[in-house]
Amino acid sequence: MGSQSIYTKENLLDSNEFRKQAHMMIDFIADYYENIEKYPVLSQVQPGYLQNLLPKSAPYYPEPIESILKDVQEHIVPGLTHWQSPNFFAYFPANGSIASFLSEMLMTGFNVAGLNWVSSPAATELESIVTDWLGQMLVLPKSFLFSGGGGGVIHGSSCEAILCTLLAARDQVLSTIGSDSIGKLVVYCSDQTHSAFRKASKIAGIHSRNFRVIKSTRSTSFALSPHLLRSTICSDIEDGLIPLYLCATVGTTSTTAVDPLGPLCDVTKDYGIWAHIDAAYAGSICICPEFRHFIDGVEAANSFSFNPHKLLVTMLDCCCLWVKDPNALINSLSTNPEYLRNKATDSKQVVDYKDWQISLSRRFRAMKLWIVLRSYGVEKLRNVLRSNVELAKLFEGLVGTDKRFEIVVPRKFSLVCFRISPSAISKCKTNIDEINKTLLESINASGRLYMTHTVVDGVFMLRCAIGATLTQEAHVLAAWNVIKKHADVILNMHV
Numbered sequence: 001m002g003s004q005s006i007y008t009k010e011n012l013l014d015s016n017e018f019r020k021q022a023h024m025m026i027d028f029i030a031d032y033y034e035n036i037e038k039y040p041v042l043s044q045v046q047p048g049y050l051q052n053l054l055p056k057s058a059p060y061y062p063e064p065i066e067s068i069l070k071d072v073q074e075h076i077v078p079g080l081t082h083w084q085s086p087n088f089f090a091y092f093p094a095n096g097s098i099a100s101f102l103s104e105m106l107m108t109g110f111n112v113a114g115l116n117w118v119s120s121p122a123a124t125e126l127e128s129i130v131t132d133w134l135g136q137m138l139v140l141p142k143s144f145l146f147s148g149g150g151g152g153v154i155h156g157s158s159c160e161a162i163l164c165t166l167l168a169a170r171d172q173v174l175s176t177i178g179s180d181s182i183g184k185l186v187v188y189c190s191d192q193t194h195s196a197f198r199k200a201s202k203i204a205g206i207h208s209r210n211f212r213v214i215k216s217t218r219s220t221s222f223a224l225s226p227h228l229l230r231s232t233i234c235s236d237i238e239d240g241l242i243p244l245y246l247c248a249t250v251g252t253t254s255t256t257a258v259d260p261l262g263p264l265c266d267v268t269k270d271y272g273i274w275a276h277i278d279a280a281y282a283g284s285i286c287i288c289p290e291f292r293h294f295i296d297g298v299e300a301a302n303s304f305s306f307n308p309h310k311l312l313v314t315m316l317d318c319c320c321l322w323v324k325d326p327n328a329l330i331n332s333l334s335t336n337p338e339y340l341r342n343k344a345t346d347s348k349q350v351v352d353y354k355d356w357q358i359s360l361s362r363r364f365r366a367m368k369l370w371i372v373l374r375s376y377g378v379e380k381l382r383n384v385l386r387s388n389v390e391l392a393k394l395f396e397g398l399v400g401t402d403k404r405f406e407i408v409v410p411r412k413f414s415l416v417c418f419r420i421s422p423s424a425i426s427k428c429k430t431n432i433d434e435i436n437k438t439l440l441e442s443i444n445a446s447g448r449l450y451m452t453h454t455v456v457d458g459v460f461m462l463r464c465a466i467g468a469t470l471t472q473e474a475h476v477l478a479a480w481n482v483i484k485k486h487a488d489v490i491l492n493m494h495v
């Protein structure tokens with residue numbers, strides 16, 4: 001085509017242009033963080049709002065970054081719910097940090113797709129090293145670490161970790177009983193287990209009639225009962241079914257209940273069932289010695305996963321999964337097309353992470369974890385997690401001082417589940433759940449803070465999930481004042 005060609009890649013990855021635009025982008029984001037408290041935490045836009053603001057088709061000619069950023073500010077930011085706001089108390093946090101942000105830049109900058117070892121040896125080797133580091137921080141048994149014959153992998157989400165381990169367990173069993181018997185496989189969880197497990201079971205081809213949801217009770221703080229697990233398994237075996245997999249949870253999504261791992265794994269061992277521990281939220285906190293007991297019993301599990309992208313100041317997305325038997329994953333998930341064949345793989349001396357996950361291409365997430373761990377160190381990370389717990393204790397104490405409110409489920413980590421107490425409206429006929437729903441809608445509509453809810457054992461409750469990186473004591477105190485003010489108005493209308 002020669003130098004006269006009209007076909008050009010000019011400016012797509014030019015270093016001077018990159019430097020200029022990247023500075024603008026960083027300034028934009030720094031301003032966003034500086035001003036984040038000015039925005040309503042929960043986006044107040046209506047469905048379809050963006051359709052009316054943006055053109056109906058993509059631009060034919062290039063547009064300058066300045067006008068793109070102007071549109072981001074004017075049209076996109078109002079449609080954001082601000083997860084990094086210090087007044088974000090909804091769901092579970094996705095707490096960020098400078099180290100994690102900058103390492104995302106670095107990994108994006110390299111933009112390697114480390115599907116197998118040879119495609120980017122550093123990406124693979126760093127992943128094995130940091131998952132071993134993190135495994136040690138959690139005091140996982142050596143059998144989960146590469147140094148002990150197991151190993152860790154970084155997925156994007158807990159949904160993927162649960163699905164992949166379920167596939168590994170399924171194929172291991174089907175390889176002995178034959179794939180025609182898939183209809184006999186049964187999986188187990190509690191009524192508090194994350195919906196990720198139901199989706200994973202569907203994808204894995206587990207028949208919906210073989211998806212056992214064991215009821216938890218308030219008397220055991222909504223933990224899964226080993227006794228009920230055993231009796232359910234026994235009855236399935238009597239019916240000629242084949243127990244396959246248990247998904248136990250440390251820190252359930254609704255109320256952070258903790259399933260008793262040791263006794264549950266005693267049961268799974270007796271029946272040769274794969275035990276997976278989903279600690280998506282609470283796993284991070286277990287790097288603190290005083291919280292480590294919540295994962296006691298993990299020694300007997302087959303796999304364990306948690307999301308550093310929730311509490312461990314690591315930007316989305318990042319889920320660490322450890323397995324004792326990497327071959328179970330590999331046997332289920334590996335593919336070896338000719339176009340990916342290479343000497344390193346053939347030597348069997350390397351890890352090819354494409355065989356430990358669903359997708360082929362993969363981001364260099366190990367870079368992010370490595371830089372977070374190095375930049376902050378174990379001591380500081382523990383103290384960050386402890387500060388969230390302390391703030392949650394503060395909030396819990398504030399709720400406890402107001403007789404109109406009650407803590408519904410005892411706090412374990414940095415989530416507080418509370419509501420207006422039925423006794424606060426004893427003279428009025430309005431349903432207490434309706435009052436609490438009105439309270440939640442009212443505080444969220446104020447834009448001052450954002451909380452979400454759950455219903456457990458038929459009780460509607462508000463969830464105050466503390467953990468956004470910018471949240472300080474003053475934000476927790478202010479949040480409580482907002483809640484009280486809205487409760488005053490609502491209760492005055494109803495009492």
Ligand SMILES: Cc1ncc(COP(=O)(O)O)c(C=O)c1O
Nearest residue numbers: 157158159194196252253278280
């Ligand atoms: C206990 C638990 N498991 C699994 C998940 C799903 O996590 P992910 O979004 O990483 O798939 C969550 C999300 O909050 C969770 O709380």
